[in-house]
Amino acid sequence: MSTKETDPLLPLAEDILKHTQELVKILSAQSISPPSLAVGARTELWTTHDGEIEEKRSQLCVLMQRLDKLVQGPRGFLHEYVSGNWEYGALYTLLEFDVLQKIPLRGTASVETLAEQARLPADKLLRICRLVACVGILEEVEEGVFGHTAISEELVNDEGFRSWVGFQLFETRVASAHLADALRRPDPFWKGQAAFEHAWGMPMYAWHAKHPEKGKRFALAMDSVSKTLDPGNGMITNWLRDQPWTTQSNTPALVIDIDGKTGSFAKDLATLFPNLHFEVQDSSPAPLAIGKQTLPQSLSNRITFRLRDLFTQRTPNEHGSPTSPRVLMLRSALWRLDDAGCIQLLQSFIPLLQHADNPKPILLVNDLVSLEWDPDRGPDADRPFRRRDVTVMTMHNAKQRTAREWAALFAQASARFEVVYSQALSSHSCRGMWLVCWGGGAAGGQDGGM
Structure with a gap:
């Protein structure tokens, strides 16, 4: 029996080389810059989250993680796995004292200068910066002198x-x-x-x-995640872009962002879709007040804010003209509710949805989804999604539901709901989107179903 057949290291290394070569060809064919950790480095390799680039990047990450475990062995892997806590504490210290911002992006700074500006002991700060530099977040360009890498630059900017x-x-x-x-x-x-x-x-x-x-x-943090690491907002934006009425000024559609906090997403959508009108609703006056204060004058005629209880039933004529398209948008509002609360909230839309308008109102739900177990996905690729399951449980004692569990909730809320389901994955999150209407026919624009 050959070494290749009995030793997993060489086949893994060959797979890594093969996928790397294929990725380089893809980047070259699309004129995408190769990656670098130098300050100022930019490449679409880091920002593309779908297509063949994402596929190759994910494959490479999985293979390299597997090789790392095999090379280190159980004890070595576990030692590194749990010791990261010290790197985390060191980086947090630099963030809390704004140390990274004190280093010129195109220059360097001595630890003595940084310590004086941050009011920290220089000998302690030196040890903290050196540990952070060991993982590539900073660079010690000469003894006691530090400069940025592309990683720390991202944190500064x-x-x-x-x-x-x-x-x-x-x-x-x-x-x-x-x-x-x-x-x-x-x-x-x-x-x-x-x-x-x-x-x-x-x-x-x-x-x-x-x-x-x-x-x-x-x-x-949450605003940043929704724009970069979470596909939820992108799903909604793409769906709106596919609707014919988004470009029709003679029938202005109204989008109601329920539990919309400060209306940050509504402002983004209003900028993208100049023919749409928006109402931001929340049950707390504080975020609405912030939303009003930060609303650009250019959007003031198309975005309104309204204090409203989340669970109160919605009447047929409560939201806009019944002859114009109306979308009631419920983003990330259900995951933190138990089953009974979800059903109660979904049922509060029935009086409005069942009203015989033309066009019919649409309830658009966008929320977290826990992926079903899939042995073909593999544990390394599965890891970010299981991390999210545990995060939600740890922070809120809430449960991320699978698509099947979500389907059961909609069915329990009303047998008359017609639901069209789609989902999207990023490297860190899975999002589901449900288009809900009464008795069918109005959802449109999405494939698949429950």
Whole structure:
């Protein structure tokens, strides 16, 4: 028996080389810049999340992770796996003291200069910067002198992404350390304390309200994720783009962003679709007030804000003209509710949906989905999605539902709902989109079904 048949290392290495060569050919054919970690480096390889580029990148990542485990062995892998905690603490320190922003993007800074500006002990900061440099986030260009890489540059330039990293390094890291403690109590999903509450003494949203600086960071983080790592907003945007009435000014359509907070997404959509009108609804006056204050004058005639209870039933003539297209948009509002709450909320739309308008109102639901088990996907490719399952459980004691579990909820809410389902995956998240109308015929524009 040959070494190739008995030793998995060589076939893995050959597969990595083959997929790398194929990826390079794809990049070259599309005139896409090769990757580099130098400051200023940009390439569509990093920002393309579909098609053959994403497929090849995912394959390469899976193969390299597999090779890493085989080469390190169980003890070596576990040692590295759990030791990352120290890198996380070091990076969080640099973020909290704005150290990265104090290094010129096209230059360098000595640790003494950084320590003086950040009001930190230089000998301690040196050790922190060196650990962060070991993973390529910074570069020690000469002894005690640090410069940026493309990774730290991203953190400096993108406040939203930097906020997301900070949230992950602090709130979620502390909460995850209490997951085992929270599970010692036999609380089912949506009942009792989440691990976050066990760690911090109150639910996450209440804690953010009590610590507004962290609440602001969380809001920036979620806005960044929705635009970069989560396919949900893109699904809605693409669906709207496919509707004929988005370009018809004689029948202005109304999109109601329910539980829309500050209306950030509505503002983005209003900019993309100048013929659409929007109403942002929320049950809390605070985010609506922020939304009004930050609304550009150019959008003020097409976006309104309304304080409204989430669960109150919606009457046939409550939202806009019954002769114009109306879309009631429910984004990320159901996952945090138990089954009974979801059904109650879905049923609150029935009086409006069943009204015999032409065109019929559409309820557009966009929410998190837990992928069904698929042995062909493999554990390395599956990892980000299982991480999201545990994240939702840790932070909120909520359960990510599978597409089948979501289908059962819509069926329980009403047998008269006609639902058209589609889903999209990014490297970190799976999103489902359900177009719901009464008795059929109005959803259109999507393939597949439940």
